[in-house]
Amino acid sequence: MPISMCTRELCVFSFYTLGVMSGAVEDVATGAEVVDLLVAMCRAALESSRKSIIFDPYPSVVDPFDPKALAFNPKKRSYDRLQKALDSIMSIREITQGSYVEIKKQMDKLDPLAHPLLQWIISSNRSHIVKLPVSRQLKFMHTTHQFLLLSSPPAKEARFRTARKLYGSTFAFHGSHIENWHSILRNGLVNASYTKLQLHGAAYGKGIYLSPISSISFGYSGRRNFACGYMSGLHCVLKQTSRFLQSRNLNCVALCEVITSKDLQKHGNIWVCPVPDHVCTRFFFVYEDGQVGDANINTQEPRIQREILRVIVTQSS
Known part of the structure; x- marks a missing residue:
């Protein structure tokens, strides 16, 4: 069963700073289409006119440049910034062509919040x-x-x-x-x-x-x-x-x-x-x-x- 994540800020900070998710995307190659599906669902909810209701939960993602702050915070929602990061997430079909380290490097070049957002999309899935x-x-x-x-x-x-x-x-x-x-x-x-x-x-x-x-x-x-x-x-x-x-x-x-x-x-x-x-x-x-x-x-x-x-x-x- 995939790891589910508590949305309380203390849990979020512990979750990322302790490196719990450091290798989560390493399994992408064996579940590429599943991750494709999760990203597609996330995008559909984010682009919906009902996003304020159905985009739930909103991501809790630690700022990669400031581990004491949240880059995406449910209390301070920014759908435009979230959309920008989501648009930068590479197709999982392309991700499977490189190593995890190379994947992260490429995504960080596109948007420093793209990879953390992808981690959240995968880890927050409770199904x-x-x-x-x-x-x-x-x-x-x-x-x-x-x-x-x-x-x-x-x-x-x-x-x-x-x-x-x-x-x-x-x-x-x-x-x-x-x-x-x-x-x-x-x-x-x-x-x-x-x-x-x-x-x-x-x-x-x-x-x-x-x-x-x-x-x-x-x-x-x-x-x-x-x-x-x-x-x-x-x-x-x-x-x-x-x-x-x-x-x-x-x-x-x-x-x-x-x-x-x-x-x-x-x-x-x-x-x-x-x-x-x-x-x-x-x-x-x-x-x-x-x-x-x-x-x-x-x-x-x-x-x-x-x-x-x-x-x-x-x-x-």
Whole structure:
């Protein structure tokens, strides 16, 4: 499980000055696309018109020139400076071509806050994300960008498993705009109904909205345009690169496991779960350039359920 970081200033100072994160990016080569995804989510939240609400948490990053001060401080937010540092973060596809020392040297030349920000993006992620190899992907989702996503802390996962023994479970999709996932990965999937986090209506009451039908959840995933970064003095040209991070449009949807207790309210193909502990993310799918997968997937079909369980068993073996 990735290291989670306390946002209290004393903890932040100890975290960085003791060198806890000194080698974190050394593992980038084995998880390049995961880091690409984390950066893309961060960028989407930062570029959103709702950033004051959904860009949560805001980074706590020690000033590399003054270890007693914070360069990025939640109490003194500067979205413009944060955007500048984020634009300077190199594509992970390029990062994998050099050693960790060389990576840091190149990033420091672009912006002295770029590397510390990348460290924070990686370390503040509280979810367990693993890119699935092609042999272990769900073929019916029609994307190569598939991830195992476990966003529940151990205590919640334990409560979920207890409830599953009592009531059983099934699978359903949860669609949310990519700009929301920066917060979801760090704060968990929460009941946003009737709160400032709510983006869509809550026609069927308060709870986490899910659907067994892919097209319904895809409808909530939205579409987001990304500004292209400026790397090493060269404009990146989208048509000339296949880098995951630099796609201008990303859609995403999660496949969740949900407890089938009487609390789960089914309104046709729209399900509402008012108990956050009864929903756990299992898989995450990303589509580039605004494309989406098969709109007719139904998680309640036996063949779909068999495929999901096959992949889950493979991952745990």
